[in-house]
Amino acid sequence: MAAGKKLKxxxxxxxxxxxxxRFLPQGYEEPLNIQERVExxxxxxxVEAIEFFDDEFEKISPRDFKSLLDDNGLKVSCINLNTHSRPKWQLGALTHRDEKLRREAIDAAKxxxxxxxxxxxDSVGLWLGVDGFDYPFEVDYGIEWDLLMESVGEIADYGSQVKISLEYKLKEPRQYLFVGNAFRSLYLIKALNRKNIGVTVDFGHALMAKENPGEVVSILSREKVLYNVHFNDAYREWDDDLIAGSTNLYETLEFLYYIEKSGYQGYLGFDIFPYRIHPVRALELCTRNTLDLYRLLQEVDKDALLKGQKKMDxxxxxxxxxxxxxx
Structure with a gap:
């Protein structure tokens, strides 16, 4: 992304x-259908595009979904596989020891x-929220990682022209997720040695994993595997999904600095859970915060910054x- 370029x-x-x-499982407002949410x-x-999970196709056909987006001038930034809200995969999807259930998850991704x-x-997202464990001795780690690599590798080979993007997260809904941080993701990518597997960096997930989001962007960009970005904010201990730019201003500005420096060409996708704020207002605040912070970034004296970094001061x-x- 060139300096000052319009953000997507x-x-x-x-x-x-x-x-x-979990305290109000019926939700904080009446359920909305896909058309109402698009509106x-x-x-x-x-906001130019939307990202979604494939369970939307349980309520609307892909053709009608595409027509709805076209009518509203919206693009698709990424399609995500939903394994986390389907009871049959509660013990695992791409790593399930039952071959039939694992095969169903692989086929759903295909x-x-x-x-x-x-x-x-051009992007399919894999957030593997059920592929992990909760207790010591619950799983055989070696076998589970073999299954994980076999499954992701098969999906990548099937969609060799499509970006397969791993969204890492430390925990939730399992206590530990196999793809739990940026460097586990990078290990998996290097072990599989496929050209079309990359990473979705979620700002809040990076904070929860005790990572520096800007450093993560820098390293993944060096490896040419930064495929997608989820933008939000958090208090670091949990996946709070707060309004972007609402809590960690310096880290957010640095994150945008490395997004720009890396030449990232993709979308910044807001991933927030505005339980007690109207979603439109929350999205407006995300947008304004992000664009205002990006404007401030253009005012940073980059030469003076590089001189200070050279002195390590x-x-x-x-x-x-x-x-x-x-x-």
Whole structure:
């Protein structure tokens, strides 16, 4: 992404209505259908695309879904495989020891690969929320990782022209997820040695994994495996999915700095759970915060920043950056 280039913004359609948690599983508002959620997205004109899970196709056909998006001038940034809300995969999907259930998960991913051309999207997302464990001795780690690599490798080979993007997360819904941080993701990619497997970096997931999001972007970009970005904010201990730019301003600005420096060409996709804020207002705030922070980034004296970094002087670099916040 060249300096000052217009950001491409997307949003997970799941963010736009029907938020629920374990204390109020029926949700904080009446359920909305896909058309109503798309209409909410359209109220924030800076957002160009949506991201979604394949369970949407249980309620609407791919053809009608595409027509709905076309009518509203929206693109698809990524199609995600939903294994986390289907009871049959509660013990695992791509790593399930029951070959029939594992095969069903692999085939579900392949169906998404088949849809990418029709939906004019080049990316399939794998957030493997059920592939992990909860207790010591529960699983054989070696066998589970063999199954994971075999499954992801097969999906990647089937969709060799499609980006297969691994979204890592430390925990939830399992206590430990196999693809739990950026460097486990990178290990899996290098072990499989496929050209079309990459990573979805979620800002909050990186914080929860005790990573520095900017450093993660820098390293994954060096390896040419930064495929997708989920943007939000968090208090670091959990996947809070707060409004982007609402909590960790310096880390968020640095994140955008490395997004720009890396030349990333994809979308910044908002992944938030605005339980007690109207989703449209939350999306508007995400958009405004992101665009305003990106504008501030253009005001950072990059030459002075590089000089401070060369000296490894934290005070100098802080002085450079703080000027855009405290004018």
């Amino acid at each position: 913004l997307s949003v997970g359609i799941w963010c736009m209505g029907g938020m629920s948690d 909410r997205v359209k109220k924030v004109p800076e 169906k998404l690969v088949d849809l990418t051309g029709f939906l004019e999207c 934290a005070a100098d670099t802080h002085e450079v950056v703080r000027k855009v916040f405290f004018k």
